Each structure stands twice: as structure tokens, then as C-alpha cells.
Amino acid sequence: MTKVSEVVARFEKFAPKWLAEKWDNVGLQLGDLNQEVHKMMITLDVRPEVVQEAIENNVDFIFAHHPMMFSPIKTFDLSDPQNKMYAELIKHNITVYAAHTNLDNTNGGMNDWLAKSLGLENVTNLIPVHSQKNCKLVVYVPESHVRHVLEALEEAGAGEVGNYTGCSFTSTGLGRFIPNESAEPVFGEVGKMQEVREQKIEVVIPEKNKQQVIDAILAVHPYEEVVYDIFALENDSSETYALGRVGELPKPMTLQACGELCQSKFQTAGLRLISQQKNKIIKKVAILGGSGSKFYPAAVKKGADLYITGDVTYHTGHDMLASGLSVLDPGHYIESICKPEMLKIFNKWSAENDWNFDIMISTVNTDPFIFI
Ligand SMILES: [Zn+2]
Numbered sequence: 001m002t003k004v005s006e007v008v009a010r011f012e013k014f015a016p017k018w019l020a021e022k023w024d025n026v027g028l029q030l031g032d033l034n035q036e037v038h039k040m041m042i043t044l045d046v047r048p049e050v051v052q053e054a055i056e057n058n059v060d061f062i063f064a065h066h067p068m069m070f071s072p073i074k075t076f077d078l079s080d081p082q083n084k085m086y087a088e089l090i091k092h093n094i095t096v097y098a099a100h101t102n103l104d105n106t107n108g109g110m111n112d113w114l115a116k117s118l119g120l121e122n123v124t125n126l127i128p129v130h131s132q133k134n135c136k137l138v139v140y141v142p143e144s145h146v147r148h149v150l151e152a153l154e155e156a157g158a159g160e161v162g163n164y165t166g167c168s169f170t171s172t173g174l175g176r177f178i179p180n181e182s183a184e185p186v187f188g189e190v191g192k193m194q195e196v197r198e199q200k201i202e203v204v205i206p207e208k209n210k211q212q213v214i215d216a217i218l219a220v221h222p223y224e225e226v227v228y229d230i231f232a233l234e235n236d237s238s239e240t241y242a243l244g245r246v247g248e249l250p251k252p253m254t255l256q257a258c259g260e261l262c263q264s265k266f267q268t269a270g271l272r273l274i275s276q277q278k279n280k281i282i283k284k285v286a287i288l289g290g291s292g293s294k295f296y297p298a299a300v301k302k303g304a305d306l307y308i309t310g311d312v313t314y315h316t317g318h319d320m321l322a323s324g325l326s327v328l329d330p331g332h333y334i335e336s337i338c339k340p341e342m343l344k345i346f347n348k349w350s351a352e353n354d355w356n357f358d359i360m361i362s363t364v365n366t367d368p369f370i371f372i
Helices: 006-012 048-056 081-091 101-105 110-117 145-155 207-219 253-268 293-301 316-323 333-353
Strands: 028-031 039-044 061-064 097-099 121-132 134-142 171-177 194-206 226-231 237-254 271-274 281-291 305-308 325-331 356-359
Touching: 006 061, 006 097, 006 305, 006 333, 028 081, 039 048, 048 061, 048 081, 048 194, 048 271, 061 171, 081 145, 101 237, 110 121, 110 281, 110 333, 110 356, 121 194, 134 145, 145 194, 145 207, 171 207, 194 207, 207 226, 237 253, 237 293, 253 281, 253 305, 253 325, 253 333, 271 316, 281 293, 281 333, 293 316, 293 325, 305 333
Parallel strands: 039 061, 039 356, 061 097, 281 305, 305 325
Antiparallel strands: 028 097, 121 237, 134 194, 134 226, 171 194, 237 281, 271 325
């Protein structure tokens, strides 16, 4: 059986927790990471109706976008609907995990899905927030253990270059050493020069994972003293992660038409336009799912004709208007795009890893707003 921790480990390779904003509360919300998964459910929000749906479907692992725990509980009073919901989750052994701003910021995550669904082209980042620098690791391994070390390296996330994983280069040579009296060598004798056929493995590793990769090598390498070098890389092999995306519509259209496009793509019952010219022609669009109103100056700076984001407040709306930027607020619920998109991704990982549990998406509409 597959444990929640295995599913989470695969997910965190795609959207590591360090990509989350500091104020966020991503990761395990409630339950046990060592629990086996029989049925998993993907949801945007964890609400009492969603938990009820999970119970009815025998779900034991909920993967949510929005963290359900933001305020600490002082009294576990079950007359409070939120606490009652936690109690129901515990009673039914349901583990809840949340991937929030790490899923927003990762490449191929939330904001890429939103940009793609509008058909935006030449998509770039709106606000870079993190960058991951790579370095080069070189390790010398006796031929008998090369396979083990290569597997450990891949497992620890080494050798990822663009769309390729498991990248490395090896060259063969002779290693030599004289063990001293305190040594307990795997090969050779104390005080005698020993030569061993070794391979030199070169691999790119993310600087943030450096220690994890070294630990993985040390766990499988047979030598008492493992020789490895780490080099800084001058070439730009770093990866940037950003809040929001900017891109171009395939064909310029009016703001009114953009609103209609959003309404049909995101299936919103209504949306708000912050502009005084519904006929303004829009070509360049910035998009940031969720509550991105405070980031509107970045859209202005990028020369966007339109900024699409949710939860815009009255006074921020005034500031947006004054800046000359047109803004479209389709609501926060457009992030429910994460349900079908994460289902596709989890199904792919499930096939690759022989996971033997079902994955479903919540069918509950958790948008608190309706239009009359
Ligand atoms: Zn959100």
C-alpha cells in the first residue's frame, strides 16, 4: 500500500514547500503522513460539505489547495463549525494536506494553468519571488557501486536539467590511496598503496538540496571517506519561480470580450470590471489567481493592458483605475482549475509509481458568492 508520505514526497518534488510564501501554512494540516491511502480527493477548499463528501466516498486523504488551518484554536469547542469539521476528519481517519502558494508559484502550476486556459502566448513571469541556483557535484565511486550511487542521486533530486531527469556524466579512471592505521578500508590494506577502478560521476544539483544529495550518497557509498567536490556554476542554470504570469492574447480583443472569455473559460456566474472603457483593446494580459490585487503595480510595470485577479477591494479598485490599468476580477474561485489539473498530474504519477488507490475530485462548489 502507498502511504500519504510517498504521495506528498512526489508532489513536493513538483512544488517544494520552500516555494510557499512565509505567511502561508502549507503541508500537513491534520492526520498522519504514515497512513496508507485507499482513496484520495482533490479539492480547492476544505469545507464541512467537502468533508461530508469525502466521508460518503470513503476518502482517507484530502489534497487541498487552500490550507484549512490559519487561526490557532484555543478551545476545541465542537459548537464551532470549523472545529466540528476537524473532529469529523479525525473521527473518519482522514488526513489533510494543503499546497497553497507553493502550487501558485511553481512552474507548471496554478498561474500557468490559468494563463493556458485563456490561450495566452509568449507567457513570462509577473513577479519573480524565488530562484533556485544549481551547482555541480563530482563524486568518485568504485565501479561495484556506481549503479547504487546513481539511483540514490536521482532519488534525491540530482540531475534535473530542464525537462530531463536522471542526467549525469561518468568517466572511468583509477583511484589510489594508502589507508592509515586507524582506517578500516573496504579495499586494500593498511599502509599499502591501493588502486581501485572508479568512476567519476558529474551531476547538476539544486543548491537548496545540497545536503540532502550528499546524505543520499553517503548512505550508499561503500568508502569510509567519500571524496566529492561541489562547484559553483557560472552559467545561468538557475530556475526562477514567480507569482503570476503575463502573456499576449492570440488576437487583440475588447475588454468586454475579454470579460466574456473569462466568464466562459472559468465558468463564473459573474465578474467585475474595473475600467471606464469597456471597448478598450486588450492585447497584453497579466493574471494572478487568488487575491492578487496588491500586486497590480507589477502588471502596470509590465505594460499589461489588463490584469486579472480576485478579491479586489473598493479602495484598491480606485487606485487601479487611477493608474490607468484595466482590471477584471473573476473571483477567487477560478482557482478551482486546480482540481482537474492536479487530477491529471496525480494520475500520471500514480501510473509511474504503481500507486494502487483511486483519486477523485471534489464536486462541491465552494465559492461562497452567488450572483442575483
Ligand atoms: Zn487561493
